[in-house]
Amino acid sequence: MKKILSRLSDVTKITHRASFSDMDQKIMKHQYGSDAFMNILQSRYSCHSFNHYPVSASKLEMILEAGRLAPSAKNLQPTRIWVVKSEEALARLHQVHDCYGAPVVLIVGCRNEEAWVRECDGVNAAKTDAAIVLTHLMLTATDAGLANMWIWDFDPGKIREVLPETRNHGIYGLLAIGHPSSSEGKPTELHAQRKPLKDIVTEL
Numbered sequence: 001m002k003k004i005l006s007r008l009s010d011v012t013k014i015t016h017r018a019s020f021s022d023m024d025q026k027i028m029k030h031q032y033g034s035d036a037f038m039n040i041l042q043s044r045y046s047c048h049s050f051n052h053y054p055v056s057a058s059k060l061e062m063i064l065e066a067g068r069l070a071p072s073a074k075n076l077q078p079t080r081i082w083v084v085k086s087e088e089a090l091a092r093l094h095q096v097h098d099c100y101g102a103p104v105v106l107i108v109g110c111r112n113e114e115a116w117v118r119e120c121d122g123v124n125a126a127k128t129d130a131a132i133v134l135t136h137l138m139l140t141a142t143d144a145g146l147a148n149m150w151i152w153d154f155d156p157g158k159i160r161e162v163l164p165e166t167r168n169h170g171i172y173g174l175l176a177i178g179h180p181s182s183s184e185g186k187p188t189e190l191h192a193q194r195k196p197l198k199d200i201v202t203e204l
């Protein structure tokens with residue numbers, strides 16, 4: 001019996017080795033990680049104009065699941081997401097922000113008192129936690145082939161007014177999601193402008 005079990009465990013090791021070697025083959029351009037992930041980062045851009053083509057329920061589900069998987073300080077998970085997609089809710093949101101005509105807008109907020117507060121200086125992690133969730137949503141939308149736009153230039157008080165479901169929360173970002181309009185849904189010139197690594201990294 002012992003012999004059979006030890007043989008089985010050998011087989012498991014071989015299977016593991018096989019799957020690791022499969023993974024190695026997928027690493028092509030970059031020495032570590034996968035090209036797929038770098039491609040998502042490189043293809044994402046801020047879309048300033050959407051057409052009316054809807055976002056499928058399965059893509060939206062995948063995007064929201066990515067938000068759920070985001071890490072948070074002390075794992076308190078204080079972030080909430082409101083999915084604005086009905087005609088009626090979009091019309092209310094449009095009273096305060098047009099969101100570039102996107103058929104779906106995710107409002108990302110936190111109940112600040114549910115977030116972790118750092119003891120040494122009293123800084124609340126709510127905004128950081130919300131930004132991580134938004135980043136997961138944004139990159140997953142890109143991976144799903146959807147254009148998107150992180151919007152921060154809005155008045156949170158006005159959003160809470162037109163969408164009272166969000167009251168009692170800090171609102172830290174909107175993510176407009178959809179399909180780019182053929183005329184103006186292209187990357188702006190800012191998209192190509194990134195500082196060189198030497199300007200943003202200091203080796204100590």
Ligand SMILES: Cc1cc2nc3c(=O)[nH]c(=O)nc-3n(C[C@H](O)[C@H](O)[C@H](O)COP(=O)(O)O)c2cc1C
Pocket residue numbers: 044045046047150151152153154187188190191192
């Ligand atoms: C936190 C954050 C807030 C932003 N808010 C706005 C906004 O309110 N309006 C806007 O036109 N663009 C907004 N953007 C988009 C940025 O202007 C854009 O990311 C930047 O110009 C680089 O372009 P790219 O996203 O196409 O690479 C925001 C981006 C981030 C990350």
